[in-house]
Every structure is written in structure tokens, then in C-alpha cells.
Amino acid sequence: MQDHLSQTFSALADPTRRAILARLSTGEANVSDLAQPFLGEMSLPAVTKHLQVLEKAGLITKTRKAQWRSCKINGEALKDAADWMEHYRVYWEESFDRLDAYLKTVTAKRTAEGEDQ
Amino acid sequence: MQDHLSQTFSALADPTRRAILARLSTGEANVSDLAQPFLGEMSLPAVTKHLQVLEKAGLITKTRKAQWRSCKINGEALKDAADWMEHYRVYWEESFDRLDAYLKTVTAKRTAEGEDQ
Numbered sequence: 001m002q003d004h005l006s007q008t009f010s011a012l013a014d015p016t017r018r019a020i021l022a023r024l025s026t027g028e029a030n031v032s033d034l035a036q037p038f039l040g041e042m043s044l045p046a047v048t049k050h051l052q053v054l055e056k057a058g059l060i061t062k063t064r065k066a067q068w069r070s071c072k073i074n075g076e077a078l079k080d081a082a083d084w085m086e087h088y089r090v091y092w093e094e095s096f097d098r099l100d101a102y103l104k105t106v107t108a109k110r111t112a113e114g115e116d117q
Numbered sequence: 118m119q120d121h122l123s124q125t126f127s128a129l130a131d132p133t134r135r136a137i138l139a140r141l142s143t144g145e146a147n148v149s150d151l152a153q154p155f156l157g158e159m160s161l162p163a164v165t166k167h168l169q170v171l172e173k174a175g176l177i178t179k180t181r182k183a184q185w186r187s188c189k190i191n192g193e194a195l196k197d198a199a200d201w202m203e204h205y206r207v208y209w210e211e212s213f214d215r216l217d218a219y220l221k222t223v224t225a226k227r228t229a230e231g232e233d234q
Contacts, residue, residue: 006130013119013126018201025205075208082202082209084135088142089199091192 004058008081011057016042017050021073024060028072121175125198128174133159134167138190141177145189 002010011017020034035047051071054060058077063070119127128134137151152164168188171177175194180187 002130003132005135006132009126009130013123013130015120015123018122021205025208073205073208075205075211078202078205079209082199082206085195085199085202088138088190088192088195091142091190092196092199094192 004077005080005084007057008059008077011053011059012081014050014053016047017054017059020047020050020054021059024071024073028063028070030068030070034071121194122197122201124174125176125194128170128176129198131167131170133164134171134176137164137167137171138176141188141190145180145187147185147187151188 016038019037023029023034023037031048031051032044034051035044038047051060055062055071058074060071061074063072133155136154140146140151140154148165148168149161151168152161155164168177172179172188175191177188178191180189
């Protein structure tokens with residue numbers, strides 16, 4: 001059995017599932033509305049399978065509204081993944097710091113060259 | 118072929134690979150040092166395979182230092198994943214806001230009940 005974080009990252013490792021989350025970020029939607037944009041390239045059961053992966057990873061929850069089953073984003077699973085990632089923030093900020101330092105050196109060099117002329 | 122972001126999330130969807138990144142967050146390391154803690158549960162080629170997945174996803178880079186191949190974290194691939202996640206921050210903050218609102222209601226109710234006594 002996959003651990004919770006692996007399940008979350010695994011669920012996010014698919015462009016269709018991320019597109020479904022992007023759609024849900026504009027508001028709750030039922031399964032057929034969610035499936036609509038994908039039906040040209042895949043079957044309804046294939047979309048349903050993607051929704052099941054998202055639901056199993058805790059990234060979406062299904063609620064029953066009258067006769068409709070509505071899907072919505074569940075932020076907590078995303079928070080766990082974001083928290084894990086936060087620990088590594090220093091690495092990408094460091095690479096931007098290096099770029100920043102490099103750009104400053106280049107700019108200073110050009111300014112000095114300009115002054116020499 | 119997997120898109121870049123799917124490749125990153127897929128590489129992160131494994132506890133061994135996340136443990137390798139955690140180890141590398143304490144500093145650069147060569148392959149045999151990195152493999153050491155895992156050799157009780159898996160073979161060296163299995164660890165090497167995990168390193169290849171991380172390298173292919175751009176999460177680590179290998180550099181040659183004298184006769185050693187050293188691995189280090191590459192922050193940029195993580196930044197892309199964190200940027201994607203940032204878009205959904207509102208969802209987990211919203212769930213904490215709801216918890217916060219609930220706790221305030223409970224506290225207010227208890228205070229009121231205390232005053233009634």
C-alpha cells in the first residue's frame with residue numbers, strides 16, 4: 001500500500017488529473033460536467049477512473065446535492081504535499097540568488113566598462 | 118512521454134526517493150553514501166535506479182568531483198511543482214479558516230455559558 005504522500009504525488013503526476021483540479025478550482029462540478037472537456041480524447045469510464053484516483057488520494061471529495069454528485073477540491077492533501085515541498089524552498093531560492101548575484105556582477109561589469117569608455 | 122510536471126510529481130511519489138532528497142538536503146553526497154541506509158532493504162542497482170528517476174526528473178544533478186560522482190538537489194524542478202501547488206493554497210487556507218471560525222464559535226459559546234453561570 002502506498003503511503004499518503006506518495007499517493008498524493010502519484011495522483012498529481014498526470015495532466016488530466018491536474019486539469020480536473022484546475023477546473024474544480026473555479027468551483028464545484030458534477031462528474032458529467034467535469035468529464036465533458038476530455039470526452040474527445042478519452043471515454044467517460046477513463047475520466048471516472050481519474051476522479052477515483054483523485055478521490056482516493058483525498059484531493060477531491062464527492063458530495064451529494066439533491067440528485068447530483070458534486071466534486072470539490074479538498075485542500076488538506078495538497079497542504080501535506082506543499083508542506084513537504086516547503087522544506088526544500090531554500091534550494092530554489094538559492095538558485096535564484098545565484099542568478100541574481102550573477103546578473104549583478106554582469107551589470108556592474110558593464111557599468112564599469114561604460115565608465116572606461 | 119511524460120510532461121515535465123508529471124515527471125516531477127511521479128519522481129516524488131516514492132518514499133525512498135523522498136528519503137534520498139531529504140539526505141541530500143543536508144549536503145551533497147556520492148552514490149555509495151546515498152545508497153548506504155537503503156542497502157538492508159534493497160540492492161545497490163535498485164537505489165541507482167531511484168537516483169536515475171530523480172536525475173531524469175531534474176530533481177538532482179550529478180557532478181564529477183575528482184574521481185567521485187557527487188549528487189546534489191536541483192531546486193528548479195521543485196520550484197515548478199511548488200508553483201503549481203501555490204495556485205491551490207487558497208483551498209487549504211480556507212479549510213483552516215473554517216476550523217478557526219469553528220473554534221472561535223466554540224470558545225465564544227463556552228465564554229457565554231461561563232457568564233450565564
